[in-house]
Amino acid sequence: MxxxxxxxxxxxxxxxxxxxxxxxxxxxxxxxxxxxxxxxxxxxxxxxxxxxxxxxxxxxxxxxxxxxxxxxxxxxxxxREIADAEAMGHGTVAVAAETLLSLTGTLAAFRAAHPRVAIRLFQATAEEMARLLQAREVDLCVASQPVTGPALHREELIREEVFLAVPHGHPLTRRDRVTVRDLVDEPFISTRPGHWQRALLDRLFAAEGLRPAITCEGDEPGAVHELITAGLGVGLLPAMSRLSAHATSVAWLRIEAADCVRTLTLVRHADTYLPSAARRLADLLVRDLSEDVRP
Known part of the structure; x- marks a missing residue:
């Protein structure tokens, strides 16, 4: 053998x-x-x-x-441990996330501080992250849904409110909050099943015995904001998005529903050697993303 x-x-x-x-x-x-x-x-x-x-x-x-x-x-x-000891500031770190846009600031700071470290990025659902971690194909995952599997270490980064975003000129912009039943006939921009936005949207409507009217779905959560801005529908966006440069391109409404939040978690394999480059990036992610999101 x-x-x-x-x-x-x-x-x-x-x-x-x-x-x-x-x-x-x-x-x-x-x-x-x-x-x-x-x-x-x-x-x-x-x-x-x-x-x-x-x-x-x-x-x-x-x-x-x-x-x-x-x-x-x-x-x-x-x-990897031997190569890490030999690298002396070099090495590779692999990260998976549902959307990579929320990591760009942290990754830019990491690259500036460690220019000789190669960064590999994967866009993946929570289910795909579990497979990547078990296969040792990634070091770290930033997940908005539970990543399940044996020997996984999880650290909560943020727990933030999720808002309804609507295009300017929409009748709902005259209000500052809505219920799920107010949204029965609204066309939703969302993601495919497997992403946190779709899971939360389906759960909110199911709690009322309803189903959302989805007019557009895709695999890039970061595109939802732009499609809402274009007037194609309404959608769910996290509080973090209100801090972006494009926040004013849509109107933000609170949703009167229980547990309308997103929890962002840093996940790694507990029994796998974590290279020094990955440890440094993990510390940076915790520093940058663990702060309270205050719209």
Whole structure:
């Protein structure tokens, strides 16, 4: 049993598909199949259930995968720790967030202070963040929804009110607060399921036995503000957005509903070595984002 075989098994287990695994590994499909076969013979049990050309991890495979993930993760951490000690101010830090726009100020300050550190950014939902953390593909996540999974460390950064933003000239601008029932016929600009804005919008309406009328949905939460400004609808925006240079381009109304808030959390894998560059960026994120948001 060698590391290459374990790596091949890990990728095949994630895809549950030989061809896709081979494409990711950049090796021939028959080679991957032979590697998995040798591994199963060495262990003395099948790791996958096979039906025609389809494969699925069985109970043996799931148990083995947990150990393989842990073993390969430890080796990856060891390499990073050694490289980190050698780098002396260099290195790489990888960060995931639902929208990257809220991180730009912190990232600019970090880059100015540590110009030799490479920064990798991922835009991801909370579900995708959990996978990226478990796979050791990112060091830090800034999440607006719970990121679930084993051995995750979470630190609350801010808990801020969420407002209804409407374009100027809209009839609702004559008011300073609304209820969910006032918004039944309003066209909403929102995000796709999986993002915090959509989750909060659906929850607020469901509490009243209603469903929102969504006229536009996408994968970039930061675009919601601009689309509201363009007059395409109304939408939910966090208090943080009221501090931006474009805050006056929309009107802001309070929503009379329980728990109409966003909680921003810094998440990392508790059992993974955190490089010094990532630790410095985490400290900066806590400093910049932990302050109260006061519109």
């Amino acid at each position: 060698d590391l290459l075989a374990l790596r091949h098994f890990q990728v095949v287990a994630r895809h549950e598909h030989i061809s896709r695994a081979a494409a990711e590994l950049r090796v021939a499909q028959p080679s991957v199949s032979r590697t998995i076969g040798r591994l199963e013979r060495e262990l003395g049990v099948p790791l996958f259930d096979r039906t025609g050309r389809r494969i699925r991890l069985n109970a043996h495979g799931r148990a083995f995968l947990r150990r393989v993930d842990r073993a390969l993760g430890e080796l990856a951490d060891a390499r």
